[in-house]
Amino acid sequence: MLQSVTCLGCGCGCDDLTVRVRDGRIAELSPPCPVARQWFGDGSVPREIRTDGQSTTVEQAVEAAAALLSGAEHPVVIIAPDLTTRAQCIAIAVADALRAEVDGTTSDSAAAGMLVAQRRGRAAASLGEIKNRADMVLFWAVDPRERYPRYLERYAAAESATHVRSRRFVSVSVGDDRGPEPAELAAQFAPGEEVDALAIIQATLRGRRPGELPPRLQPAVAIAERLLQGKYIAVVHDAEALGAGRDPQRVEGLLALTQLLNGPTRAALSSLRAGGNRSGAEAALTWQTGYPMRVSFREGHPHYHAGRAGLERLGSDGADALLVAGSVAPLDHPALALGRIPAVVIGPRASAMAGARVAIDTGVAGIHEAGTGYRMDEVPLPLTSLLEHPRGAAATLGLLLSVLRRRAEAKPG
Ligand code: SF4
Incomplete structure (x- = not known):
């Protein structure tokens, strides 16, 4: 029985939940909240790693992801829900290393x-x-x-x-x-x-x-x-x-x-505000770049593209590679669903995104990965790890960042 568990089911960030885990699954949750019940489920998520549809190792998948992203002219990084704030910060560092545009999933709304x-x-x-x-x-x-x-x-x-x-x-x-x-x-x-x-x-x-x-x-x-x-x-x-x-x-x-x-x-x-630590993505972007959304590193420093619609522009704005860091479920956008942009997905249920060139499933922040998440009023809250998962999003994104830096150093100057 775990007490004082924080829920990221919506932006309320209730930190008073009691969770009972049985046989590696979430068996009970109280107090009863329908949105929390849906968000936690029984805690089971996929554990796959795929490159071009084939199972592979995390090292090979990260190498393939780094090759795809660093070879792009205009990469875009999307910080999707269900990441800890540490993982969000690493995703921003990846965008910086790639000179990419970076945005959150809720910036349109x-x-x-x-x-x-x-x-x-x-x-x-x-x-x-x-x-x-x-x-x-x-x-x-x-x-x-x-x-x-x-x-x-x-x-x-x-x-x-x-x-x-x-x-x-x-x-x-x-x-x-x-x-x-x-x-x-x-x-x-x-x-x-x-x-x-x-x-x-x-x-x-x-x-x-x-x-x-x-x-x-x-x-x-x-x-x-x-x-x-x-x-x-x-x-x-x-x-x-x-x-x-x-x-x-x-x-x-x-x-x-x-x-x-x-x-x-x-x-x-x-x-x-909705859940999944969306507010945390804006907080992390603000303290790392000065802006809460729609930031471009293309010129080598953070540049604010405040007036441009977030996900809407992906299909028409020259993006030629995409990194989705986080949970893909809310990313219901034609440009992504059709696989028109070569995509790397690192996060919970990544393997569910049809057409992703590289998909690495990770645990969910607050279910499998401990750290910090933000409530809708931007108050930080501790997140608990309730269940085991072979990979954390922060560690996997960190691995990608180190491979990108190694590749950049190896490039002839
Ligand atoms: S879904 Fe929202 S209201 Fe329900 S327990 Fe979780 S944070 Fe609280």
Whole structure:
């Protein structure tokens, strides 16, 4: 029985799990969380090593990977989920050695929020601060129970808190993105009304009463008035939820709203992030290159390509070799799925990626590999090794890095 186990099933990074291991498998998990159960499974992952579809040794596979990547003109490194932060740092060092572009897998979805935050600042808080101080919580187009099952019980609606005795909840739904129920005040806007509603809330907070409003936008005034009754407001949104029907201006409006609330009261934006240590990839990129995503080493130093879509550009931007470091499951992109770019995959379930020239299965961070992972609020947490796996991602990427350096030194100057 292992206690205080950290879960990377979503960005909540719950570090209070108890896991029972029996016969080399995860047999029990508590407290029950459907997303955690899915993420841990029974802990079994493949253990294969393949080059061009044939089983091989790790040394031969790493040599083949180094030859493929170092022979490319424009290699790209993708830091995929389920790596420890140490493995992520080594993947960045590999990108540096290759003069490659490097990106995370969530930059397409979370990039909008990061870019706006870089431009206009961001009032944020740790999840602990939200738990202990937020007496008013505004959920904007998200019910955390679906993708972040324990966010409410552990943080935004935790029963015990050091500075608040009770909380009030305001729930906003936008189209199909429903807010949670019950709530003291609930409102529903159509996707096309969302930005107007945010503007009306801001205008009301500034003391400018809007004139005659259409009935569907009138709840925006009531939301602003209710928020002003809070002493500490947490504005909660899903930072990973971009896509069809969602207004890309949402995150800009929520950032502006949170900053505006930091006049008459205190407020923080809580951005819900998916799991697999995605936030760790951004933290590691930031401390190693100065930028959280979309970094190019092609010119010999880190260069920020902030405005270019991450995975979307792979099929059209001249990338001629790809290293995926991490779990391939979320990489559902045509350029990768069709094997159009020669790919090396080092990470959990690498052998499941059809068309990879080199695939080296490793363990999963927090199941087979110990280290550090980051919660959605960028708080680092210890990861435990629960089960054995013949290879760790950090060690395998480290082996690739040393082979690349050896090849570079051997090159005639
Ligand atoms: S809420 Fe997220 S981090 Fe917490 S146990 Fe569930 S999946 Fe794991």
